[in-house]
Amino acid sequence: MINNCCTVIAENGSIKFGNNVLIGTNVEIINSDFHHVHPLKRNSGSHSSRNICIGNNVFVGSNVKILKGVTVGDNSIISNGSVVFEDVPENAIAKGNPASVIKKIEL
Secondary structure, three states: OEOOOOEEEOOOOOEEEOOOOEEOOOOEEEOEOOOOOOOOOOOOOOOOEOOEEEOOOOEEOOOOEEOOOOEEOOOOEEOOOOEEOOOEOOOEEEEEOOEEEEEEOOO
16 A cells, blocks of 8 residues: 555666555655765766665555665564664664664564
C-alpha cells in the first residue's frame, strides 16, 4: 500500500520492496545524490547511487525520507518524519533525524 504523494527514484541502481509494505503520505525513497559533492564536479554526472531494500511487512510512516544504500529489515517500523541514512534491522522501530532504533519488536 502506497499512500498519496510518494516519490520513489532509482537512478543507476534499484529500490526493492518486500511483500505487505505500508507507506504513508509524502514519503521519499531516493537511491542517488543526483550531484557530486565537490563543487567543480557538481554538474559532471559522476555522482553516486546505492541500492535500497525495504523488507517484508515494513511500515513507513508519513513524511519519511529513506536515502541511498539503506536496507530496512522485515517487520520494522519507521516513525513519521524520520530521515533514514543507515540500515534498520528487522523487528525494530526507528525514528528521528538521523533515524535510530528506539525499540525492538518482540515476536
